[in-house]
Amino acid sequence: MTNRTNKALVLTALALASGVAMAGISNTKHNLTNAGPGPNRLDGTATNTQEICVFCHTPHGSNTDATAPLWNKNLPDPAGYQVYGTGNSSTIDGATLTVGSVSAACLSCHDGTQAMDNMINTPGSGTSPSADPATAIYSWDTSLGGTATGIMGTTTIAMLSQDLTNDHPVGIEYCGGGITGSASAIAGSCTDTDFLTPTTRNINGQQVFYVNTAIGGSDERQKTDIILYTRDFSGVGGDPVAPSVECASCHDPHVESKDPATQVSFLRVSQAGSGVCLACHNK
Numbered sequence: 001m002t003n004r005t006n007k008a009l010v011l012t013a014l015a016l017a018s019g020v021a022m023a024g025i026s027n028t029k030h031n032l033t034n035a036g037p038g039p040n041r042l043d044g045t046a047t048n049t050q051e052i053c054v055f056c057h058t059p060h061g062s063n064t065d066a067t068a069p070l071w072n073k074n075l076p077d078p079a080g081y082q083v084y085g086t087g088n089s090s091t092i093d094g095a096t097l098t099v100g101s102v103s104a105a106c107l108s109c110h111d112g113t114q115a116m117d118n119m120i121n122t123p124g125s126g127t128s129p130s131a132d133p134a135t136a137i138y139s140w141d142t143s144l145g146g147t148a149t150g151i152m153g154t155t156t157i158a159m160l161s162q163d164l165t166n167d168h169p170v171g172i173e174y175c176g177g178g179i180t181g182s183a184s185a186i187a188g189s190c191t192d193t194d195f196l197t198p199t200t201r202n203i204n205g206q207q208v209f210y211v212n213t214a215i216g217g218s219d220e221r222q223k224t225d226i227i228l229y230t231r232d233f234s235g236v237g238g239d240p241v242a243p244s245v246e247c248a249s250c251h252d253p254h255v256e257s258k259d260p261a262t263q264v265s266f267l268r269v270s271q272a273g274s275g276v277c278l279a280c281h282n283k
Helices: 003-018 101-110 272-280
Strands: 199-203 206-211 226-231 242-245
Touching (some): 226 272
Antiparallel strands (some): 206 226, 226 242
8 A cells, every 4th residue: 555545544534533524605714794703704784795705706897817716806916925935944846936826816815915805896886995905994893803904913823914934835836846757647756755746637728736635535626635726837947837836725715624623724634633734745
């Protein structure tokens, strides 16, 4: 039995043992209406919206520069971020890009530069609420730890700031330098064998990559796999079509486990036994 198979069995057992029952978006901290369960939520005033999805998505007039679907927020300037790199660890052997892809969408809320309700298309109005990105238009319930401006508290890990040098690297080429051989060869191996080889598929004519955790019981890409995002690393010495680690590789913003003791922060895989880390790192 291979090391990868052993780890897949361990991850599956951890998921089953911890009861990885998923809640819908309305039962997660990303429900920012007053019906949401998290500390950052609106109060019950009549002028506040009860729309859940609008804080991130809009059916009309979305940000076409964002890779997240129908994104309803402005994206910060990538040049404003400091990213994890060789200055933090001498063992990094994968090329690193500036903040982009789906990570830019995540950070449009989680870097603290703009209020959570600063949207491109507000409910019913079709206009941006304010030229000031730090100004909230709704009333927040501060008794639960939320803030008047809607920006996540500066003492919580949810507010990462634009200094990402103390966080897991995003925009980094998976496999420690990509996949050897053809990018379309599923049997290709990682340049650095300290990483588990990702699965690759062509979906709608696009090359996609993911680490199959086997928790979902299928080889096809699922929410419980570690999703890798295809980016062009040719400008920084990498491959033109390569798997990239982004925020949403480990986090699914739409679901979170009902068991916070084993799965927190919208993680795709239970962190019991370091399940998320060992899904990718061959240790």
